[in-house]
Amino acid sequence: MVLGWRRRRSARHAGNKHPGNADVDLVIPNHFLCPISLDLMKDPVTLSSGITYDRESIETWLEAGNFMCPATNQILRNFDQIPNHTLRKMIQEWCVENQNYGVERIPTPRTPVTPVEVSEICFGVKASAQLLEQLRCLELVQKIERWGDESERNRRCIVANGAAAALAAAFDAFANDSVERNYRVLEEILSALNWMFPIDAEAQNFLGSLASLRCMVWFLRCSDIILPKQNSIIALKELVSCDQQLVEKLSEIEGINEILVELVRKQISQAITKASIVVIFHMVSSSNEKIKLAFVKMGFVSSLLEIIFESEKSICERALGVFEGLCSCKEGREEAQSNALTVPVLVKKILRVSELATVFSISAILNLCKYGRRDEGRVLVEALQVGAFQKLLLVIQVGCGDETKEKATELLKLLNPYRAGLECIESVDFKNLKRSF
Incomplete structure (x- = not known):
């Protein structure tokens, strides 16, 4: 050839x-x-x-x-x-x-890991964890990481043969013993687990134990190194995304709300910020009103508005979800209504970010208009002044889900009595608009 x-x-x-x-x-x-x-x-x-x-x-x-x-x-x-x-x-x-x-020499390939090898090393990880042999377990976990770094094929083999459950069980064992004494091996286990998500039910049970959750929160609070923080918050994000019951368990850990808000405000890295907002989203989506109130009292509503205003798409979308969740409680609505940025920012994001962001924005505005009791009608007038009526009509015309259509229609009915002489259209919002729903 x-x-x-x-x-x-x-x-x-x-x-x-x-x-x-x-x-x-x-x-x-x-x-x-x-x-x-x-x-x-x-x-x-x-x-x-x-x-x-x-x-x-x-x-x-x-x-x-x-x-x-x-x-x-x-x-x-x-x-x-x-x-x-x-x-x-x-x-x-x-x-x-x-x-x-110009032909480059093909490097000698590494022999792929086998299921038997993975099973043997998983057995070793479990045995060393039961005996709390930190150095031995650390050595085995690092070997798993080296295998995973060699090829995607190795990673699939490692995951398929129960490595996630073995590592999660070891994490729980060392966390139950002492986080401070075993922090090095705990860091390494989290690092190895980072590319194994989503994990199976057995691994979730071990990683979702109270001792394991407390350990990850400890890394978020005490570690000066970015990587352990990032691995911990990503693990928490994956866990609460799979099991809403873990939200209640996580919320009981002292200081978790303050830690999450600080991580969002500091924006240490994009991965940490995104994962933190997702964890908060699942927390405020629960039926526990105390969780929402705690975030409101920390002034998180104003912080979210700043993030929504200036962040890139994926972070903005997640922040809008949290904002909509906080607006479902009375205290959150009052805090949002007292901020001059609230209505202009929410209306601005309709049809600007994504379909999901539009859904969150409409839902948040409806909560403020329908259930708000402070300065009745002021939010509706302000929404009209920044072009909400035309945007809502356009959302319905270009297509949306039934629930969003219902909310948009209800909001239009609330806005209609205030329309005379108050409407404003931003042409930039409709220029080159494509059907995206």
């Missing part, structure tokens, strides 16, 4: 060591090419059918549910992939011989 155009391009990028060779067509031997991708094989493996493929290509084929050899259509007796070291060395030698044409 001749891949002349590809090699000429590679030669130009190879530093022009041999400019005279730039127009030479380089022929790759057919047996060096994967029968599936038709690319040079990086990690050739042979199946039970006797045909050799590149490991990545054949794994993708098998994971798609295929049971036959793609080249021969022969049903495979097993799915074993035997590394073809002889062919791989031949390919590497060919690459070295042709490096003047």
Whole structure:
């Protein structure tokens, strides 16, 4: 097979060591090419059918549910992939011989981790955690991380063979013993778990224990390093997103509300800010009015308005969800009504950020107009002055969900009596508007 155009391009990028060779067509031997991708094989493996493929290509084929050899259509007796070291060395030698044409030597691939190896190391993690052998457990967890860093295939194998449950159980054991004494291994376990989410029910039970939750809150409060904070808040986000019952357990931990608000206000990193807002969203979405009141008393309503006004899309969307949740309680509505930014910012975000952001904005405005008792009618007048009526009509016209349509219609009815001489249209909001719902 001749891949002349590809090699000429590679030669130009190879530093022009041999400019005279730039127009030479380089022929790759057919047996060096994967029968599936038709690319040079990086990690050739042979199946039970006797045909050799590149490991990545054949794994993708098998994971798609295929049971036959793609080249021969022969049903495979097993799915074993035997590394073809002889062919791989031949390919590497060919690459070295042709490096003047811009061909790079293919590195020797690492042997993928096997399910048996994963099971053995998980057993070791559990055993060392039961005995509180911190150094041994730390060593095993770091090995799991190294495996995961090598390839996406390793990560899938690690997750599929129960690593998340083993690590979560170890985390719970060390957290129950002493966070201060075991903080190093606890940090490492959280780091390893970070790329295993979503985790199974068994792992959730261990990681959602009171001792584990207290440990993660301790990292949020005490750690001066960003990574443990980030891993902890991401773990909390994943847990409360999967199990609303954990919200009540988390809210009982002393100082959690203050910590979350501080993380949002400081904006240490985008990942921490997003995860913190999601955790707060699930907390204010609960039926516990005390949780909402606690955030309102900390002045979080004003902080949210600033974030909604100036943040990028994903953070703005999440912040609007929290704001809408706080406006569902009396104290939150009163705090929002007393802030001059509230109505202009909420109306501005309708049809500006995303469908979900529009839903949150409309719901929050309706809560302020329908249930607010301070300065009755003032919010409605202010909403009209910044163009709310036209935006709500447009939301209904371009399409929205039934619940959003119902809320928008109800809000239009509330606004209608105040319309005379008060409407304002911002043309920039409707310019080049595309149907996005």
